Amino acid sequence: METLNCRSVIENPCTMCMPMGGILPFKGVAQSMVILHGSQGCATYMRRHIAEHFNEPIDVASSSLNEKGTVYGGEKNLKSGLDNLLKLYNPSLIGVLTTCLAETIGEDTDMITAQYLQERGLTDFPIVTVPTPGYGGSDFEGYWLAAKRIISALACKTKKHGKINVIIPNISPADIREIKRILLLMKTDFTLFPDFSDTLDSAFVRPYQKIPNGGTEKDDISAMPGAAATVQLSLTVTDTNSPGIYLEREFGIPLYNLPIPTGIGNTDLFINALKEITGAEIPPVLHQERGRLLDCMIDSHKYNFAGRSVIFGDPELVYAVTKTCIENGIFPVVVATGGKASNLKRLLQPHLVECPIETQILSETDFAQIRVKSMETGANIAIGHSDGRYLTEKEGIPLVRIGFPIHDRVGGQRLLSVGYTGTAIFLDRLTNTLLENKYKNYRRSMYEKHYQEKKAGERHGLQQFL
Amino acid sequence: MAAVKITDLPVIERENSISIKGKQKKQLKCDTDSVAGCVSQRACVYCGARVVLNPITDAVHLVHGPIGCASYTWDIRGSLSSGSELYRNSFSTDLKENDVIFGGEKKLARAIDELVAKYRPKLVFVYSTCIVGVIGDDLQAVCRAAAQRHGIEVIPVESSGFIGNKAAGYRAACDALLSLIKPADSLIGQIPKSINYLGDFNLAGEAWIIKKYLNRIGVTVNVVFTGDSNYESLKNTARASLNIIQCAGSMIYLAQKMKELYDIPFINVSFLGLQDTADSLRKIAAFFNDQEIMRRAEELIKNEEAEVKPVIADYSDKFVGKKAAVYVGGGFKAVSLIKQFAEIGIEVVMIGTQTGRKEEYKSINDLVNDGTVILDDANPSELEKFMLEKGAHLLVGGVKERPLAYKLGMAFIDHNHDRKHPLSGFVGAVNFAREVYSTLCSPIWTLVNRG
Structure with a gap:
C-alpha cells in the first residue's frame, strides 16, 4: 500500500482530526454535551464543519485555554467551563475531549473531572473523558475511541435481556433511520448506539430545543452488557478502539462485526446476521x-x-x-x-x-x-x-x-x-x-x-x- | 413582549459583555478572553491570521501543525483571484505524536523544500499552531534558513491558537505583512493619487468592484490588502499616497504602522450600503482635495444611485415593520449594517460581534435605537434569548449562526467569507436588499407560522 510517509507535507488533506470525530458519538447520546479542552478555535472550527454538513446548530463548548492556562495548566478553565456548560444546557452527560494543546501540556482530564465532580457534589453525574489529540489520529479514530469510551464509562453488569446492541459508524441520519426500519422489520429488539438520526437531523419544532431530542438513552447504554449479541458495523476499526470487542472481552457478548450494509452483499451479511441472532425469518x-x-x-x-x-x-x-x-x-x-x-x-x-x-x-x-x-x-x-x-x-x-x-x-x-x-x-x-x-x-x-x-x-x- | 433583561443570564461573567442601549451607562466589555464553557462563536488566533493572509494568491500557505488546522481551512473562503490559484491549496506539515515529542523543525524544513521545488513560489507563509507554540519549534530560524536556501521569502506567522483570540491573529498577520512589504530603497517615493485598500478580501469580487469605482473617479488602487494581491503587488505597498481601511478590526494596526514607517496617512471607509459607499467615495475625493476627483465622484454616485435606488426601494416596500438581529465577526461590518438596514427600512434590535473594538462599540451604541441589545462574544443561548425577546425576524451572521436562525423560524443573511455574491458598493447594496427579500419574504414562513 502506498503511503505518503516519504513526504513531509500534506497537500489538501483527505482527513480531519481526532476530536472532530470524537464529537459525533456524543451527539448520539440523549441530552449530552461536549466540551473540548483546548483553545477556543478547535471547537469553533469543528462546530462550523459539522453544522455546514448537517444544517443543524452544533453547540460544542471549549475550555478556551489562553496563554496563562497553557503555561500553568488548564484545570481552572476546564472546571469553570463545566460549571458554565451545566448552567447553560443542563445536560445529562458531558463528554470531555482533549485537543492537541491539552495533550501537549499534559492535562490529566480524568483527574480534573473526578476532582470536579467531587468538589461539586455531583459524583453520580456522568462525565466521559476521551483523549483525542489532533495529532494522535484521524476523525475516524476519534469517532471510534469516543464510542468505546462512552460504552465503557456507562456499561454495568446487567441481567441478560434479549436485546441486540447495534453499533453504528459515521453514516448519515437517513442511513441510521433505514437501519432501524430494517431492525424492526426483522422483529429485533435493539439498542442502537450512537443514534444521531434525530439529533443531527431534527424536525422543525417550537419551542427550540437547545439540545435536540433523540439519541441513545444513557440507561440503554448502561444495559448493553446484558445483550444477546452485538452487531457492529465496522470492519476497519482497530481492536483497541472497538466497542464491540470491548463488550465481547469484558462481558462475553458475541460480536458480529460487519461492514456498512451498502451494496447487496453487505446488506445480505447484515440481514443474515440478524436472522441468525434472532432466529426470525426474513419478511417478504x-x-x-x-x-x-x-x-x-x-x-x-x-x-x-x-x-x-x-x-x-x-x-x-x-x-x-x-x-x-x-x-x-x-x-x-x-x-x-x-x-x-x-x-x-x-x-x-x-x-x-x-x-x-x-x-x-x-x-x-x-x-x-x-x-x-x-x-x-x-x-x-x-x-x-x-x-x-x-x-x-x-x-x-x-x-x-x-x-x-x-x-x-x-x-x-x-x-x-x-x-x-x-x-x-x-x-x-x-x-x-x-x-x-x-x-x-x-x-x-x-x-x-x-x-x-x-x-x-x-x-x-x-x-x-x- | 416581556421586558428584556440581562440580569437573568445563567452565566454572570457574561453580564458585562452585554448592554441595552439607553439602560446602562457602563462601557461594554470587549476584546477579552472568551468565558470557558459558554460556547463562544469565536475562532482562534490561527483562524484570524489565515483569514487575512490567505487571499494572497501566489503564496504557499503552509500550516505547521496537526492536520485538522489545515483541513478545516482548505479553500473555504470566497476570495477570488485574477491570477494564481496557489492560495486555494492547504498545505500542512501534518505533525504526529513523534513530531510533538522530538520537535517538528526538520519536518518543516523538508516541507518547505518540497513545496518550493514543486511550486516555485516567491513567497511562503508558515503558520504556527497551538502545539508549535508549546513544543518550542524555532519557526523564525527554520524560515530564515529556508529563505536563504531558496532565495525567496519565507515568513513565519506567529498564530498559536492559545495566545489570544481571533484579533491576535489579525495582529500576527499584520506583522507578517509588515515584514513582507518592507520596501527596497528604489521603491520609495509616493505615486500621486494612488491608494492601498486595506481590509477587503475580494469575496465574490468585491475588491474588483471598488477598484473600478476608484478608477472611475481618477484614483489608482496600488494594492488591496489582501484580496487578489500577490507578491509583486504587495512589494509596491509603500508607494501609495493614502491608505483606506475598510475592515479596521484586522487592518488598523497595519495602517498605523505604515503611517509611522512610511508616512502614509490613512482614513476609514466602508463600502457596505449606499450611504457608506457614497460617503467613502466623497471622503477619498476630499482627501486628495482635487476638484476633478470630487466632480467625478459626485457624478459616479449620482449615476449609480439613480440606477439602484428604485430597485432597492421596491424591495424596501416589502420590509415594513421588520426587525433585524446582527451577529458578525468585526465591528466595521456591524456599524455599516445598522445604516444599511436603516436604508431599507429595517430596525436593528440586537447587534453583536466576535471581535469588535471599543471605538466600534461606541459607534454602534450611537447609531442604534434605545432598547437595542448590544453584545460582545455572544453564544447561541444569548443569541436565542435576545432575538426571541426582541422579536427579530432576521439574523445576519456566519455559517454557525445560520442553522440557529432557521431552527428559530427566522430569516437569515449570510455575511460570511464563503459567500458567492458581492455585498459591497452600489451593486452589493442591491444584492443585499435582494437577499433580505429572498429570505424575509419566502413563502416558507407563512407555512411555518401557520404551525
Whole structure:
C-alpha cells in the first residue's frame, strides 16, 4: 500500500482530526454535551464543519485555554467551563475531549473531572473523558475511541435481556433511520448506539430545543452488557478502539462485526446476521426490496460498466463503497483514505481479485496524490465527501457525494445509501452521474473522434468545459 | 413582549459583555478572553491570521501543525483571484505524536523544500499552531534558513491558537505583512493619487468592484490588502499616497504602522450600503482635495444611485415593520449594517460581534435605537434569548449562526467569507436588499407560522 510517509507535507488533506470525530458519538447520546479542552478555535472550527454538513446548530463548548492556562495548566478553565456548560444546557452527560494543546501540556482530564465532580457534589453525574489529540489520529479514530469510551464509562453488569446492541459508524441520519426500519422489520429488539438520526437531523419544532431530542438513552447504554449479541458495523476499526470487542472481552457478548450494509452483499451479511441472532425469518418485504435492487442492478449494468471509480474518505465507508462498485462493474481504480487504514488492503483483496483492472490503494494520502493517481488510472467518477470537488474542478471527474462532510450541497444528512433500498438509491446516483457525463460529452467526442482529427493538446472529458 | 433583561443570564461573567442601549451607562466589555464553557462563536488566533493572509494568491500557505488546522481551512473562503490559484491549496506539515515529542523543525524544513521545488513560489507563509507554540519549534530560524536556501521569502506567522483570540491573529498577520512589504530603497517615493485598500478580501469580487469605482473617479488602487494581491503587488505597498481601511478590526494596526514607517496617512471607509459607499467615495475625493476627483465622484454616485435606488426601494416596500438581529465577526461590518438596514427600512434590535473594538462599540451604541441589545462574544443561548425577546425576524451572521436562525423560524443573511455574491458598493447594496427579500419574504414562513 502506498503511503505518503516519504513526504513531509500534506497537500489538501483527505482527513480531519481526532476530536472532530470524537464529537459525533456524543451527539448520539440523549441530552449530552461536549466540551473540548483546548483553545477556543478547535471547537469553533469543528462546530462550523459539522453544522455546514448537517444544517443543524452544533453547540460544542471549549475550555478556551489562553496563554496563562497553557503555561500553568488548564484545570481552572476546564472546571469553570463545566460549571458554565451545566448552567447553560443542563445536560445529562458531558463528554470531555482533549485537543492537541491539552495533550501537549499534559492535562490529566480524568483527574480534573473526578476532582470536579467531587468538589461539586455531583459524583453520580456522568462525565466521559476521551483523549483525542489532533495529532494522535484521524476523525475516524476519534469517532471510534469516543464510542468505546462512552460504552465503557456507562456499561454495568446487567441481567441478560434479549436485546441486540447495534453499533453504528459515521453514516448519515437517513442511513441510521433505514437501519432501524430494517431492525424492526426483522422483529429485533435493539439498542442502537450512537443514534444521531434525530439529533443531527431534527424536525422543525417550537419551542427550540437547545439540545435536540433523540439519541441513545444513557440507561440503554448502561444495559448493553446484558445483550444477546452485538452487531457492529465496522470492519476497519482497530481492536483497541472497538466497542464491540470491548463488550465481547469484558462481558462475553458475541460480536458480529460487519461492514456498512451498502451494496447487496453487505446488506445480505447484515440481514443474515440478524436472522441468525434472532432466529426470525426474513419478511417478504425485504425479499421484495432485494429483488428490486437486483432488478435495478441489471437495468444499469451496462452503463455502470463504463465507470472507473476513485473512492476516498473514512476507511469504513470506503470499504463498503468499493465493494458496491465492484458488484456493479464500476471498477475502482483508486481507493484512498487520508488516515491510517491498516487492514483495508487485506479486507479488499479477496474482492479486488474479481476486478479485471488494477486498483491503487492509498492510505495516509492527500488530494494532491489522489488527483495524480486518478489521472494515471483514468478514473471517470469520484465517490466520497465534498472535498472531492477538487477532482471535479481540476480534472473534470464528476463527484458523487457520500459520507462526511458535504459542504457544497444541501442534504448530506438525508443521503440514503444503506439496505437494499438505500443501495438502489445510491446506485442510481452513481449510474446517473455516469449517464450525465456521457450525454454531456458524446456528441462532441464522437465528432472529434470520427469526423475530424483531434487537435493536439485537446483533452477528452469534462475538462474542455471548465 | 416581556421586558428584556440581562440580569437573568445563567452565566454572570457574561453580564458585562452585554448592554441595552439607553439602560446602562457602563462601557461594554470587549476584546477579552472568551468565558470557558459558554460556547463562544469565536475562532482562534490561527483562524484570524489565515483569514487575512490567505487571499494572497501566489503564496504557499503552509500550516505547521496537526492536520485538522489545515483541513478545516482548505479553500473555504470566497476570495477570488485574477491570477494564481496557489492560495486555494492547504498545505500542512501534518505533525504526529513523534513530531510533538522530538520537535517538528526538520519536518518543516523538508516541507518547505518540497513545496518550493514543486511550486516555485516567491513567497511562503508558515503558520504556527497551538502545539508549535508549546513544543518550542524555532519557526523564525527554520524560515530564515529556508529563505536563504531558496532565495525567496519565507515568513513565519506567529498564530498559536492559545495566545489570544481571533484579533491576535489579525495582529500576527499584520506583522507578517509588515515584514513582507518592507520596501527596497528604489521603491520609495509616493505615486500621486494612488491608494492601498486595506481590509477587503475580494469575496465574490468585491475588491474588483471598488477598484473600478476608484478608477472611475481618477484614483489608482496600488494594492488591496489582501484580496487578489500577490507578491509583486504587495512589494509596491509603500508607494501609495493614502491608505483606506475598510475592515479596521484586522487592518488598523497595519495602517498605523505604515503611517509611522512610511508616512502614509490613512482614513476609514466602508463600502457596505449606499450611504457608506457614497460617503467613502466623497471622503477619498476630499482627501486628495482635487476638484476633478470630487466632480467625478459626485457624478459616479449620482449615476449609480439613480440606477439602484428604485430597485432597492421596491424591495424596501416589502420590509415594513421588520426587525433585524446582527451577529458578525468585526465591528466595521456591524456599524455599516445598522445604516444599511436603516436604508431599507429595517430596525436593528440586537447587534453583536466576535471581535469588535471599543471605538466600534461606541459607534454602534450611537447609531442604534434605545432598547437595542448590544453584545460582545455572544453564544447561541444569548443569541436565542435576545432575538426571541426582541422579536427579530432576521439574523445576519456566519455559517454557525445560520442553522440557529432557521431552527428559530427566522430569516437569515449570510455575511460570511464563503459567500458567492458581492455585498459591497452600489451593486452589493442591491444584492443585499435582494437577499433580505429572498429570505424575509419566502413563502416558507407563512407555512411555518401557520404551525
